[in-house]
Amino acid sequence: MSIRNLKHLFRPRSVAVIGASNQADSVGAVLMRNLLQGGFAGPVMPVNPKYTAVAGVLTYPDVASLPLTPDLAVIATPPAAVPALIGELGARGTRAAIVLTAGLSQARDEADRPLTEAMLAAARPHTLRILGPNCIGLLVPGLGLNASFAHIDALPGKIAFVSQSGALCTAVLDWARAKGIGFSHFVSLGDSADVNFADVLDYLGSDPGTRAILLYIEAVREARRFMSAARGAARNKPVLAIKAGRMAEGAKAATSHTGALAGADDVYDAAIRRAGMLRVFEIDELFDAVETVARLRPLRGERLAILSNGGGPAVMATDALVAGGGRLAELGEDTVRQLDAVLPATWSRGNPVDIIGDADARRYAQSLEILLKAPDVDAVLVMHVPTAIAPGEAAAQAVAEAARRSERTVLASWMGDYAAERARAVLDAAGIPNFDTPDQAVRGFLHLVRYRRNQELLMETPPSVPSEFTPATATARLLVQQVLASGRDQLSEPEAKAVLAAYGIPIVETQIAASPEDTLRVAREIGFPVALKILSPDIIHKSDVGGVVLDIADEAALQAAAEAMQARLRAIFPEARLTGFAVQRMARRPGAHELIVGMSTDSVFGPIILFGQGGTAVEVIGDRAVGLPPLNMTLAGEIIQRTRVARLLRGYRDRPPADLDAIRLTLIQVSQLIVDLPEIVELDINPLIADEHGVLALDARIRIAPAAQPGPARLAIRPYPRELEESAVLRSGRQVLLRPIRPEDEPAHAAFISRLTPEDIRFRFFGLVSEFPHSEMARFTQNDYDREMAFIATAPDAHGQPETLGVVRSIADPDNQRAEFAIVVRSDLKGQGLGRILLDKMIRYCRARGLRELVGQVLADNTAMLGLARRFGFERHATPDPELVEVRLALE
Structure with missing residues (x-):
């Protein structure tokens, strides 16, 4: 919906508790206790006709009896009572409610409507906003508001936590309390019948009391609203997310490589990245990451120097950095010369900088100051292992002072427990994130790196498209409509290539032959050598049935190949329909890379684009990256860089770099194609061969269906209008x-x-x-x-x-x-x-x-x-x- 009336939810001046109870350990009793003990300054008004007082507070028999209109109502009643209560509250003037009750989606009212639907219908005329149902509730510690049945209160702080899981809420509250972590808002969304992630992100994104937003996501509805709100909030403050359900229960049957490769978790990952958020995978990692990202200045770059008084931990940190895709700074000659002047002759003379086990506070300070001024270093991880010679607290004070004078990023790992306790307090006071182990410290740095990259995607100016791109949209649309009118949902290979050609994607010349004999006529027109492919709407992957023969040099070989192909199909799949053969000019591009560019339709985020290493073993290789359209040159390049094949495309040994601009342009052309033609539900270009001369689509597959909505409307991000x-x-x-x-x-x-x-x-x-x-x-x-x-x-x-x-x-x-x-x-x-x-x-x-x-x-x-x-x-x-x-x- 929107943020309308959310101020009554998040900043109420009065609260009514409907279903308040004196029955020990009931939801209504715990809810009243939490509200009264939380320190909320406004009136708390229990409603229950069974009691004169609940928890010592005068109780009212119904909504009409309340002495004033509550800003917020919290409902803990049986499901059947909820819709009528919402209607009464709305008529009374209440504009926000929290429905703790579960089971509304399963139960039905007299009109055979699900109670959830009836509840929303009762709220709609009054624009009354509903959090839940089936939720733990809401905590706003700064107001003393604990409108939940959680077992423990939350400490006040600057972090907002928003979760779809009520069970996780209580666990995180318990965990955070033990660690002294506070919250500006703690929100249990429950079933999100009304208030959802987008609404809360819109509200918290502009809330001055919230420094960072943490999300626990199980599923997103209304992808475009979610993406729009997430991108808006992420421009203002760090937004971090855990996405549960990473592993699919099973692969769906798909008619394209892209459909088989692009799992739901890949798509969520792409959406989180595109929104400028940071994804993490564990609860403790979530809170570590937000402290790192929210407390430190943005990274200037990604080159990390490691400074340590112990060689072993420094090597562990280096291994973790390289394994995580991080970049170890290479110290220049001038930096090494300056370090030589202040360090013992036995120092490591490289990065990691091992300043030897007897390093005192002065040595730490001098080394760190040199690294923080070095032009080849963007951030420094300072490590300390306890020794009897060099107390950790004094070294921590020296590090804090040096870091205070620099604008570069400093992280710390003071190893040990008892011996490091006071040193960590010094680092905390200086605002330096510190970690117990080298692995955790490097993970913290990599959070900064990934967050920086995602934010840059929000802020980066994309280069112009390298060549004029004016698609023949009408031509492509007419072809697709003709195929639909014929009752087919799959374009033949030549038809699919014609659509690609209409959008400027280079294709190899392909013609259809009706029979083995007809292939000879087509081949004479095209010219030998040729490639021959079987055409059958019942065969998805032609090579699986020997349906592809390459480099055919003459007519005799061509006819023999076509007849053998036809006989093999009848023997293996006698029920398969054979509609003909595709004959195409043999493309000779020695040394070219085989790539895949594809599109499929995700059930949540709509069309997605896939890029990776192609060929017949594409599923086995599994080298792919997924992105959300629309794309520009920068976004297309970012997708490419997330694959392993990207390193090969940059050239190596005697292999020149591939034309990366041509590959990026192909991704943009596919992006525009799926914006313009909503009938396209799956697309594969595999292989798309690429070398220094450009790209060429050798094979293509497109599946279509009648369009349910215009092309731009089905995208999670609205394209250029x-x-x-x-x-x-x-x-x-x-x-x-x-x-x-x-x-x-x-x-x-x-x-x-x-x-x-x-x-x-x-x-x-x-x-x-x-x-x-x-x-x-x-x-x-x-x-x-x-x-x-x-x-x-x-x-x-x-x-x-x-x-x-x-x-x-x-x-x-x-x-x-x-x-x-x-x-x-x-x-x-x-x-x-x-x-x-x-x-x-x-x-x-x-x-x-x-x-x-x-x-x-x-x-x-x-x-x-x-x-x-x-x-x-x-x-x-x-x-x-x-x-x-x-x-x-x-x-x-």
Whole structure:
């Protein structure tokens, strides 16, 4: 739904407990005890007709008898009573409820509706928000609110924990209490009938009391809303996730390699990465990771130096780093020379830096300061093993002082227990994450590395597509519709290749022959040598039945191969239909890599794209990576880099590098294909051969089905809305294109802002800003089109290069009720009507998406903007700041 009325859930001023009880150990009794003992400052009002008082508090017989309308109601009654109670509460004015009761989805009301459905129907007219049902409840320690039946309270803190598992909630509460870990919010979602991950992420993502968000995920519903909320929250603060159910119960039957290879856990992993979150796999790892990620500055790079007074632990850390895919810093000659000056002659003279067992605090400080200034080091892991000569506490103090003077990342591992206790307290006080073992310390560093990479995907400016890409969408769509009309759900290989060719993917020439004799005619047209493949809608993998013969040199060999292929099929699969043969020109690309590019449809996240090493043994090799469309060059490159074959594609020995731009472009072309053609449910290009000359699709398979919704609607991330592009003409006669902004626009957008006058900057940003960092420019150009929109006016400059002339931007609230807008036009273009054109475009867009109000803040002396707003019918309102005016336009 949205964050509407969630403030009543997370910050209530009063609570009603419906089903409160004096019966020992009942949910209603534990709930009352927790609320009263938690220190909640507002009234707690028990409701139960059986009691005069519960836990010593006057009890009311029903909702109507309550002396005031509760902000929040907590319901612990039998399932059948819940829908009516929700209706009574909504009519009374309550806007949030926690339903602890289980079993609503199994039970039915008099109209034979599931009680969950009846409950939501009762809540809907009042926009009453429901957490649960079948949940443990909610804790907000900062308010003293323990609206749960958990066995233990939570300590206050800055971390929010959100879980779909009630059993895990109680275990984590117990575990965190023992370790002194506190929470800003502790949320049990239960069945998520109403309030779900997306709603909570939207709320907590902008909550100033929450420093980081932890998620325990069993299953996601409404993938697009989840992705949109997760990406928004992850831009503001660290979001970490555990995804349960990593191993599939069994592989589904699939008609493509991609369908067989892309497991559900791979897709969740891709979604978590794409959202800029960090995935971990254990509860203790989750809390270790959040302390590391939330406490430290972002990494400048990934090169780690290891500093230790013991060689064995340093080697263990090095092994763990390399095994985890980390990068050990290579110390330059100057760094080694500086270390030579302060260390004994017997030091390791490399990384890891073993400063010998008798190292004192001074040696630690001197070595660490050198490493923190070294140009070849991005982060340092400092380790200490206890010795009688070198006390750990003094070394920890020296490390803390050196780290305080540097902006680089420092992590620590003080080994031991009793001897390291005081040293760890010193490191804690200095904000340096410290770990018990080398493996744990390296794991902490790798959390930072993975988090940095995922965040960079959110902020990185993708390069432009290397060549013009204009698909023949109508041609491909017509072919797909013809196949569907014929009653088939599988394109033949030539048909599949025709679709790929319509999207600019290079294919090898392929023609269909109806019989062994007909293959001769086709081969004469194509020219020998040729490859021959069987065509049968009942055979998925042709090579499994000997249905592929390569490098056929003449007509006699071709006819013999076709006849043998036909006889073999009749012997092995007599029921299989033989529709003909595919004859294709033999592609000679010696030394080319065999790759696979594919697409399948995930039940949660919709279309996904797969890339990896291809060939007939693709499932056995298992080298693949999965990503979510839409893709750009950066995202396509990131998918490629997560495979083992990527190292081969970069070239080795006498093998030149493959054309990586061509491979990335192929992934983008497939991405666009599945956006444009919603009928496509599975696709394989295997093999896609790649070398320094480019790529070539040798085989292709596409499965289709009637489209249930438009192509963009089935994606978990809304693609670039090309349908919003339109042309306009300025008063000067110059034609401009109005279109949504794209990540690739960052360089042009930076140039646009650089040409704004100081007054333009002041009017737009309410202050003088000399320059914007890349992270801010990325926010300007990387829009989540489901939530925000920026339209730019662009036109070719004198050299034919596109330049940005003006921009209008709006950001809608998660309720899709109200949007704030801002607009700026280059000073040298004012008076051309561009501001009017842009604002008209934004108003039409906001009306079309159902927003109720468009709001903007304008400096009082910005008379031109105030005049433009007045002409469009905006009403002017005063603000507490006399220098600011708010303008509002009702859109309904």
